[in-house]
Amino acid sequence: xxxxxxxxxxxxxxxxxxxxxxxxxxxxxxxxxxxxxxxxxxxxxxxxxxxxxxxxxxxxxxxxxxxxxxxxxxxxxxxxxxxxxxxxxxxxxxxxxxxxxxxxxxxxxxxxxxxxxxxxxxxxxxxxxxxxxxxxxxxxxxxxxxxxxxxxxxxxxxxxxxxxxxxxxxxxxxxxxxxxxxxxxxxxxxxxxxxxxxxxxxxxxxxxxxxxxxxxxxxxxxxxxxxxxxxxxxxxxxxxxxxx
Amino acid sequence: xxxxxxxxxxxxxxxxxxxxxxxxxxxxxxxxxxxxxxxxxxxxxxxxxxxxxxxxxxxxxxxxxxxxxxxxxxxxxxxxxxxxxxxxxxxxxxxxxxxxxxxxxxxxxxxxxxxxxxxxxxxxxxxxxxxxxxxxxxxxxxxxxxxxxxxxxxxxxxxxxxxxxxxxxxxxxxxxxxxxxxxxxxxxxxxxxxxxxxxxxxxxxxxxxxxxxxxxxxxxxxxxxxxxxxxxxxxxxxxxxxxxxxxxxxxxxxxxxxxxxxxxxxxxxxxxxxxxxxxxxxxxxxxxxxxxxxxxxxxxxxxxxxxxxxxxxxxxxxxxxxxxxxxxxxxxxxxxxxxxxxxxxxxxxx
Numbered sequence: 001x002x003x004x005x006x007x008x009x010x011x012x013x014x015x016x017x018x019x020x021x022x023x024x025x026x027x028x029x030x031x032x033x034x035x036x037x038x039x040x041x042x043x044x045x046x047x048x049x050x051x052x053x054x055x056x057x058x059x060x061x062x063x064x065x066x067x068x069x070x071x072x073x074x075x076x077x078x079x080x081x082x083x084x085x086x087x088x089x090x091x092x093x094x095x096x097x098x099x100x101x102x103x104x105x106x107x108x109x110x111x112x113x114x115x116x117x118x119x120x121x122x123x124x125x126x127x128x129x130x131x132x133x134x135x136x137x138x139x140x141x142x143x144x145x146x147x148x149x150x151x152x153x154x155x156x157x158x159x160x161x162x163x164x165x166x167x168x169x170x171x172x173x174x175x176x177x178x179x180x181x182x183x184x185x186x187x188x189x190x191x192x193x194x195x196x197x198x199x200x201x202x203x204x205x206x207x208x209x210x211x212x213x214x215x216x217x218x219x220x221x222x223x224x225x226x227x228x229x230x231x232x233x234x235x236x237x238x239x240x241x242x243x244x
Numbered sequence: 245x246x247x248x249x250x251x252x253x254x255x256x257x258x259x260x261x262x263x264x265x266x267x268x269x270x271x272x273x274x275x276x277x278x279x280x281x282x283x284x285x286x287x288x289x290x291x292x293x294x295x296x297x298x299x300x301x302x303x304x305x306x307x308x309x310x311x312x313x314x315x316x317x318x319x320x321x322x323x324x325x326x327x328x329x330x331x332x333x334x335x336x337x338x339x340x341x342x343x344x345x346x347x348x349x350x351x352x353x354x355x356x357x358x359x360x361x362x363x364x365x366x367x368x369x370x371x372x373x374x375x376x377x378x379x380x381x382x383x384x385x386x387x388x389x390x391x392x393x394x395x396x397x398x399x400x401x402x403x404x405x406x407x408x409x410x411x412x413x414x415x416x417x418x419x420x421x422x423x424x425x426x427x428x429x430x431x432x433x434x435x436x437x438x439x440x441x442x443x444x445x446x447x448x449x450x451x452x453x454x455x456x457x458x459x460x461x462x463x464x465x466x467x468x469x470x471x472x473x474x475x476x477x478x479x480x481x482x483x484x485x486x487x488x489x490x491x492x493x494x495x496x497x498x499x500x501x502x503x504x505x506x507x508x509x510x511x512x513x514x515x516x517x518x519x520x521x522x523x524x525x526x527x528x529x530x531x532x533x534x535x536x537x538x539x540x541x542x543x544x545x546x547x548x549x550x551x552x553x554x555x556x557x558x559x560x561x562x563x564x565x566x567x568x569x570x571x572x573x574x575x576x577x578x579x580x581x582x583x584x585x586x587x588x589x590x591x592x593x594x
Binding site: 050051120122123125126127128129130131132133134136140141144145147218221 | 296298322323328329330331332334336338340342344345346347355356358359360387389403407413
């Protein structure tokens with residue numbers, strides 16, 4: 001079987017593309033929903049924070065560190081029991097979403113932490129002086145003021161998840177990375193491998209561009225010039241280069 | 245309106261203790277503009293933050309509008325409901341404006357009202373009314389980044405007024421602004437003070453601020469209030485550091501047979517042309533070595549250093565004349581001890 005025929009490659013690629021987007025889309029959503037409160041909590045419980053609680057801060061910080069230090073493939077295996085409990089299976093796209101999301105939550109949480117820490121303390125003080133409580137401060141100051149950074153963080157998370165998703169192929173989840181590894185690397189179908197890598201590059205560029213555009217549009221509203229997009233494109237694409 | 249008693253704030257960091265406030269007793273009367281001046285590190289910032297309990301005082305009490313805030317604070321590190329409600333009735337403006345960059349000018353002004361739970365329609369009406377009051381009605385839809393420093397501070401003031409406060413705290417509100425803008429912001433604060441009967445407590449390191457809008461002032465140094473009183477009281481205090489800083493006069497005697505006097509004007513006497521009266525009455529030539537005079541609240545206030553020909557002994561009568569006009573006279577170069585002072589008064593009476 002030769003892969004020079006595009007009509008044979010095309011359905012394989014489009015299915016893979018869809019699988020990747022499906023897995024990454026859901027896991028990003030879960031990562032944002034889980035990581036945002038965790039990241040905010042890391043800032044609030046820190047020394048001098050609004051909900052200062054050194055023990056809670058250490059515990060959350062350690063959990064995040066451990067989860068982040070685990071290689072994704074190990075995490076996937078380690079979570080198999082949990083995955084089966086949630087989805088009823090350990091193979092396929094749905095099964096891959098669980099470890100992807102759980103791997104991305106602490107990753108995103110750290111990015112949120114950095115973004116929220118950048119918010120000027122003066123703004124927090126101003127809202128306190130108006131009689132606002134901690135929840136008001138989170139809702140009206142910390143999150144909206146760090147929104148451009150949070151969007152950049154989400155972009156970075158999506159790109160990292162596309163990288164991780166290549167390994168999801170090992171549980172039969174499919175996806176672009178899986179095609180590149182199975183057909184390209186293991187079967188020496190070099191042409192297909194390069195096409196897959198090309199598709200990945202396009203997907204990542206589009207996501208990065210959209211993310212940068214949104215972040216900069218918000219930044220511009222705030223009047224500050226956004227960070228140089230080119231430089232960030234290079235930096236954030238590196239992990240996928242390795243994975244793909 | 246604002247009273248602090250024995251206010252003490254001690255910061256503890258890694259076993260080291262820093263006393264920022266050391267038993268501060270402050271009394272701000274209703275409807276006045278009260279300025280606390282001092283160098284950086286004197287404790288001004290801690291003081292103003294203790295007034296609405298953004299900082300918890302280590303000891304002492306704070307009473308604002310008859311309400312003991314320190315009692316409301318409770319034991320925990322977080323502000324309870326009662327304290328938050330009390331804070332919403334105290335406006336505060338900041339040196340760096342502290343406007344939310346993600347909100348428009350109007351939405352920034354609405355923020356305190358959102359916290360108070362005001363309905364959307366009412367919020368909008370109130371915000372526009374306040375923006376009109378500070379002269380920024382046409383900027384309602386702009387983002388803070390599109391405004392100049394002075395405009396940002398006007399938004400900050402409008403926002404501080406949103407909760408209809410009786411008290412406004414101003415934390416170095418003009419320190420990040422140029423002199424021209426500073427004047428216009430001070431003017432605005434003065435107007436608000438008069439129109440709304442707003443009590444203003446401001447901290448600053450700029451003497452000009454105190455001079456141009458304050459009814460009363462206090463000088464802070466190393467966590468203590470060193471001098472305080474109304475501006476004319478301070479001015480009338482012989483040897484007052486604050487008076488010297490507010491109205492600095494310099495100039496040396498041009499010869500040994502000259503008498504140099506510091507004339508302090510405050511109150512009614514300041515409206516009289518005393519120098520030319522003195523000159524005409526005694527037929528003496530008077531040189532003015534230095535003067536710092538301002539019109540505060542419609543009254544001329546300030547100090548002037550003048551030189552009279554002849555030694556002190558020759559000028560006892562003219563000095564007496566000046567004192568009779570209700571002016572405060574300090575003879576430069578003669579330590580004004582009690583004995584000396586009474587001798588002068590006796591001489592002057594002759």
